[in-house]
Amino acid sequence: MDEVTRIPVGGERPYDVLVGRDLLDPPPRLLPGATRVALLYAPPLKALADALGERLRAAGVRPLPIEVPDAEAAKRVEVAAACWDRLGEAGFTRDDGVIGIGGGAVTDLAGFVAACWLRGVRWVPVATSLLGMVDAAVGGKTGINTAAGKNLVGAFHPPAGVICDLSTLDSLPPAELAAGMAEVVKCGFIADPVILELVERDPATAVDPTGPVARELIERAVRVKADVVSGDLRESGVREVLNYGHTLAHAIEKVEGYRWRHGHAVAVGLVYAGELARLAGRLDEATARRHRSAVAALGLPTGYRADAWPELLATMRVDKKARGDKLRFVVLDGLARPAILEGPDDELLHAAYREVSR
Structure with missing residues (x-):
């Protein structure tokens, strides 16, 4: 040991x-x-x-x-x-x-x-x-x-x-390791930008489980989550930030019958969250675009089917963060500055989705 x-x-x-x-x-x-x-x-x-x-x-x-x-x-x-x-x-x-x-x-x-x-x-x-x-x-x-x-x-x-x-x-295929890295990247955007720097500097080392970079990334991501859940076990407040990118991600998983890897859905969800915040006037363009480049560097998907939007929107309306008939999204007001966007109109949601449609 x-x-x-x-x-x-x-x-x-x-x-x-x-x-x-x-x-x-x-x-x-x-x-x-x-x-x-x-x-x-x-x-x-x-x-x-x-x-x-x-x-x-x-x-x-x-x-x-x-x-x-x-x-x-x-x-x-x-x-x-x-x-x-x-x-x-x-x-x-x-x-x-x-x-x-x-x-x-x-x-x-x-x-x-x-x-x-x-x-x-x-x-x-x-x-x-x-x-x-x-x-x-x-x-x-x-x-x-x-x-x-x-x-x-x-x-x-x-x-x-x-x-x-x-x-x-050690025995996991690189594609599965890369998929798991989507959650690590999420932690970089909401709390620890060093994670993003390590991934962007050399994506190959990020998914090498025998090396020190992967271990540092894992430990940093665990610390982010540990810090958040220590103060909010029941997701009554700050813990919601851990769902960054997950509202759309969970909808994609359901539409796909859970055949998509969770990390692949989260990767698309992160890109969507960045575009949603940008279009809402909450996030600068460079940070929004960084979502796409970070997940793409790991070989993860950055988009989903354009024709799936009506079903995705209907699925998101039963997301755990929704309150009554209002959708709520975790967004960024800046790097490592997570916040909530409550009740965005459907056209804004659709405009952001067009940015990740393929």
Whole structure:
């Protein structure tokens, strides 16, 4: 195990995000006193789940492996219900815990399962994707998808700790690493411009998980999120800024039937947010255009289908940030100066979308 970086997340139930390599051998003791631990994982991570199960067993903890579908297919109420049935059959109590091994979808599911079982048991996300490390695993937001949209059913349930084992990124294809980098770029625009400088200086090093630049980017993005959620667990105020670019992104994902990578949708959403702020007179042109160049440098998409606008607009109207019949968007009033644009008229929204249409 190399040097471990501990990034604290404050609030009512503080915990640490552990960042390093080879953190699972032996696994950190983040669930003390647990005699049983459910291990939720998707099929591609069975070997990792099996190895972690053996290490837990050697430490006197009985693992309960539960295989769930891969990616967004895991985030369905039927899958959650099947997990609860397994916990019930195994006699899980409040002293036991849940570990979610995988990307953002599996950790979202694992946290939701833990939040609902006995009205809340401890859980730990073991993030194995870049997206999971810098976004889904940190902050205690858990949830599943419904026919109406993404993450509309869920709970705020902080984990006992988060494990970001960078060695799990080594086998990921570059396209998936680049997709996860969209969330890192988002953090650069809303809070830490050094992130943008590192990405723009050499995009190739940004997606090399074995190098120091990728690690610095991950740690910087985690710190941005940790700082925000420490003061606003339940998204009642400042935490909304973490949804920068996500209003359109979530709508694209729904229109695509969740076949698009989340990071690809976020990349388009970031470009859209920059153009929306520019057209609203809130953001200078250079910073707005920087959104497009930053995501393009990583090989991420910067536009979406022109004919999809009516469906996208209808989907955005049920976004979690909406209030009544008013849409609300996180925008920038300047670099690292996030704010809210409330109730923009449809023509402004459409004009901004024409800037990302293809």
